[in-house]
Amino acid sequence: MARTARPEKLGEKASTGDAASTSQPKDTSTSDGSTFAPTLQSELQRVAEAWAGEMGARARRLTQAKAGVAAPELIHDLRVYMRRLCALSDLLPCTESGCAARRMLRKEVDWAMQPLSRARDWDVFTIETLPLLWEADSDLDQDAVTKRASARSGIAHDEMYVHLRSARFQGVLRLFRERNEDSRVAMADCSSKALYGRIRRKFERWEKALRTRMTGLQKHGVRAQHQMRIKVKRVRYANEALRQPGASRQLERFVRSLGELQAKLGDLQDLRTAARLGREVSVSLSTGKLTGRKTEKVCARLLHKAESELRVACRLFLRKPSFRDIWGDVAHPGLPVGEAR
Incomplete structure (x- = not known):
């Protein structure tokens, strides 16, 4: 289940392209042909507006889609843009009256994500994880498993559509x-x-x-990995907002390494989810009965390998230059290179 530096595998192409487009600088030519240097504020505001536009477009497409028709990539992209905007919200300052609204936004996004995440879990399970389970266990009844998984996936997606059309979810978009x-x-x-x-x-x-979380990862368990994934997402997505084309190769590598780390953590989460969902749908070909325990054992073997890969990724990341080292050499809009220090 190797990922390619993405928080999720489904929807990779669409999200990668949108991320790249938001990083392109605007034309800074004036009417008389002269140019001006964009300020840091204007660049950050431009990114926020672009991401908000992408999020709103995907939310509308999902809201208007017929049940069972929307592509999994749409769900993936909506979740990514909501997380990106949350990271940017945490990064940017707020007015005295806006701090409470920022906390409320974070809380409401956590609520809004739940049905989206459940639908996505089933997408990943049916499209990506099931082929791995079939390869690892020849006793699984592929037809029966596929039918049961499709039925439960359909329920999760129906709940998601109702959720997206609710007044509370529209209120979350308004909070953004x-x-x-x-x-x-x-x-x-x-x-x-x-x-x-x-x-x-x-x-x-x-x-x-x-x-700090990374160095103590081996001493903890699933909760520590979950918390680390949240922190990786926040740092990565906020960095994407500040990254400028060609500003720093080190910064590009830093963001890419965060993506690789996030992908490894995502693999672990997908396998744990697969073990849970597999209990509901795995049917033995020989007995015709549910065989969730066997699925759990298969996932446990795959998890062991994925955890080893995560430890390697953590060691590699800890050897890389820190954020402080990298940003001393990065020029930002509205700042001379020397002044950025």
Whole structure:
């Protein structure tokens, strides 16, 4: 179940392309042919608006789709853009009255994600995990398993469509718009240099917490891995908002290494989910009865291998330059290179 530096495997092409498009700088030519340097605030606001537009477009397409018709990539992309905007929300300043709204947004997004994640779990299980289980256990009745998995997947997707059309979910989208406006006002009250300093200090705290979590990973279990995945996502997605084409090869490699780490953690989560879902749908070819225990054993073997790969990925990441080392050499919009230090 090797992933290619993506938080999820399904929808990789669509999300990768959108991420690249949001990183392209705007044309900075004026009407008289001269050019101006975009400020850090304007660049961050541009990224926030682009991501919000992509999120809204996918939410509308899913809301308007007929049950069972929407592509799994749409669900994947909607979840990714919501997480990206949450990471950006955590990174950017807020007004005094907007801090409570930022906390509310985080809470509501956690709620909004639940039906989306359940539908996606079944997509990953039926499309990616089942072929691995069939290869590992020849006694699985492929027809029976496929029918049971499709039925349960259909239920999860139907619940997701109802969820997306609910007033509360539409309220979550409205909270994103309000948070975007609040961050715009808050950024307007500080200089690019001051904003850069605040962002840099926050990133350094995030990376320190991530590296601390990574070094103690072997002493903990599933919960530690889950918390680390949350931290990896936040650092990675927030970095995507700040990354400029050609600004720093080290920064590009840093973001890519976070993606690889996130992919390994995602593999573990998918296998644990497969063990849980497999209990509901795995049918023995020889007996015709549910055989969830055998599926759990197969997933346990695959998990052992995936955990070994995660440990290797963690060691490689810990050897890479830290965020502090990398960002000393990165130029940002509105800041001379020397001033960024």
